[in-house]
Amino acid sequence: MEITGAVVGVLSLGIQTTQCLxxxxxxVKDSKIDxxxxxxxxxxxxSILQGLHNNIRNRKFRPNEQQILQAIESAVRECEGYIHELHDEAKKFSESPPTNTASFARTAFRRLAYPFRESTLLKxxxxxxxxxxxxxxxxxTLQLQDLTCVEKNIRDNIKITDSLLASRMSADIREWxxxxDASVQYNETIKKRYPNTGNWFVDGxxxxxxxxKPNSFLWLNGFPGCGKSVLSSNAIQRTLTLRHSNSAVGVGYFYFTFNDASKQNTSSILRSLILQFINQLKSDNPALGQLSRLRNVNTYANPTPSDPALLSVLRTLIRQFDNVYIILxxxxxxxxxxxRGHLLDTIQEIRDWxxxxxxxxVASRxxxxxxxxxxxANHEDIKIKSHFVNSDxxxxxxxxxxxxxxxQRLSQFHPLIQEVLTSKAEGSFRWVECQLNALESCPANKTRVDSLLASLPHSLSQTYECMLLDIDEDLVKDARKVLTLLCTAPQPLTISELTKALRVNLGAEDILRICPGLVVINQNTMRLAHSSLRQYxxxxxxxxxxxxxxxxGRLPAQRIATRSW
Structure with a gap:
């Protein structure tokens, strides 16, 4: 949809007339009237006419902007009479005088005096x-719509994150x-998010x-599976939007990961935040020199920078921005x-700055x-309760x-499934996801669907118990091996690493079939579907x-891989 030519013509006439006046x-320098x-x-x-004209001249309005288009056209049409009135006044300033001398003198005097009459100026x-x-x-309205589009319709989150991770730091320091890379979890979580979910938090x-608020703090907390990571990702997305429109804003985030030891300690979070912030600043920022000196000192004796040294660099970086948002x-x-103890001490030290x-x-259980x-404090304590997330x-x-x-085989039962799962979810996305996984293998028969919905487990623990008991007896031994290895491995295992440890030639689809709904594959690595599963x-x-x-048990994965089953 485009703006009509008539509306553009009215604005052009207004611009021309205003410039003339x-x-x-x-x-005219000699007027005694100010x-x-x-x-x-x-x-x-x-400036208003020019702004409107530039914004709408070649703009393609989207279907959801129909009301804005109509409002702009209506406003311009309402002003058309005023613009022509202004144009008529301007014409009076430059009308050609009569040809005879006496009339010329009188008319010329009136024409020169008219624009400076108090009545003319008031008109x-x-x-x-x-x-x-x-x-x-x-x-x-048009500018507000543009700002809203920037905030609400950022679709390519990977590109935004990549822009923050653009290489502005020397390769040797980056390697050191x-x-x-926290963006992996961010992008993965954003992909899982359904439109408009979690807005109750970021719009609250x-x-x-x-x-x-200066030096602000929030603790987002709730039970396992209630959607904390999605809410954190919503918050990250909102702050990245601010960063996108204002380079004086710094954004850093980190996802602690239960199945990856490299994303669990203080050093990991500090190094990740430092890298993110350095990539958001110019190459001549003071922190880069600070890091270079650290590297030169630590290269041989201690190749890894100490946490206090990293904290000092982080503090220097924060001072380079007008506002810094950190989401953990x-x-x-x-x-x-x-x-965890040292990590909590570090967070407290950062707050004490x-x-x-x-x-x-910070988001956690x-x-x-x-x-x-x-x-x-009370205003910093955001408890995720079931009534907050029911609509999500x-x-x-x-x-x-x-x-x-x-x-889709159960499409005729979708309203019933929607009603039952919503009423019994009690705020747990993970519980709902497990029940939907179970329904995927349910026959398209009303009796079977009714039976399954009537016997849903009441809690996440009961759900996991049912999922484990549903594993075919012939597959139990392999399932135990898979779950035990994934539960105890210090880092996510690749498919080849997992099958090698199992001493069985299995493909990714085989493993998913052995442990349905309990494991997931991402970028050729396999992990447990949720931290609550490992806890159980x-x-x-x-x-x-x-x-x-x-x-x-809590045996190391290396010992488990060699034990007999």
Whole structure:
């Protein structure tokens, strides 16, 4: 859709007339009447007309912008009479005088005096004010739409992240830092997100205040599987939008990962944040020199920079921005008995900097040890409750039912599935996902569907127990090996590494069939589907259940790979 030619023509006439009037009033130097105010009004009107004209002349309006298009055309048409009135006034300033001498003298005098009469200036001011009132609103609406599109319709998240990771640092320092790439988890989580889910958080007052309040802090907490990582990714996406429009904004984020030891400790997070911020600054920033000196000192004696040294670099980097947003997801996935204590001390030290530029958001399960360390104020403590995410879960179920090919067989039962799962989810996306996985293998028979929906497990633990018990007896031995190896491996295993450890020639599809809904493949690596699954497999609860044979001890993966089954 395009703006009509008539509307563009009216704006062009307004621009031409305004320029003519400004030129006239600024070129006459001998007038005793002060026309400064009139010229200012005309210049303001010119900027509005020019802004509208430039914005709409070659613009292709999208179908969802129909109302904006109509509003702009309506505003310009309402002003058409005023623009012609202004044009008529301008013509009076330059009309040709009569040919006889006496009439010429009288007319020339009136023509020169007319523009500077108080009544003329007042008339012009009234017309200009009316035009500015109508057209400024149209221009503001158009500009607001453009800003909204920038914020709401950023579709290529990978490109945004890549721009933040553009190489502005020497290759040797980048190699020396060996910083984990947090963008992998970010992109993976964003892909899983369904449209408009999580907006209750990023559009809410707590997050909005966090964006602007100096030295702000938020702790986003909830039970396993309630969608914390999706909410964190929404927050990252929103801050990246700010960064996209303002280079003085710095954005750093990190995802702690239960199945990757390289993404669980203090050094990992500091190196990742440092790399992200350096890539957002010019190559001559002070922190780069600081890192170069660190590298020269540590190359031989201690190839890895110390945490205090990294903290110092991070603090220097933060001072290079007007505002810095740091978002840390999955703090509870840092092991409690090894890394977590030092990590919490580091977070507290960063908070103690009391830097007005810094805005810190942490997401994790609500565990006593974490709560005691973070000690959030009431306005900083964002508890994810089921009634907050009910609409998100409903949207998640709708999207899943539409996108799953295997569930199209049950299309006639989709409304029933939607209703039952939404009512029983109690805020757990992971619980819903597991039930949808189970429904994919359900026959398209009302009796069977009703039976499955009537016997849904009440909790995530019961769900995992049912999923384990549903594994074919012939596959149980291999399933135990797969789950145990993935549960204890310090880093994600490639398919070849996993099959080598299993001593069985299996493909990726074979492993997914052996452990349906329990493992996932991403970029040729295999991992457990969720951190809550590992917690369940290693818990006392499973050892007392019917699925006890799947209980995983805490032996290292190397020893498990060599044990007999």
């Amino acid at each position: 400004v030129h006239y009033y600024t070129s 026309t400064t105010r009139t010229v200012k009004k005309l210049n303001y009107l010119f 012009l001011a009234g017309v200009i004010d009316k035009l500015c009132s109508h057209l400024s609103l149209a221009l503001h 830092l060996k910083a984990p 007052p707590e997050f909005s205040n966090w964006l602007v 997801d999955g703090l509870d996935e840092s092991p409690r008995k090894s890394y 009391s830097d007005s530029r810094l805005h810190l958001l 609500d565990e006593p040890g974490i709560r005691d360390y973070l000690h959030p 879960i409903e949207a998640f179920i709708t999207g899943y039912l539409r996108s799953s090919r295997r569930l 497999l290693q818990s006392e609860q499973i050892s007392q259940s019917r699925a006890s044979r799947f209980h995983v």
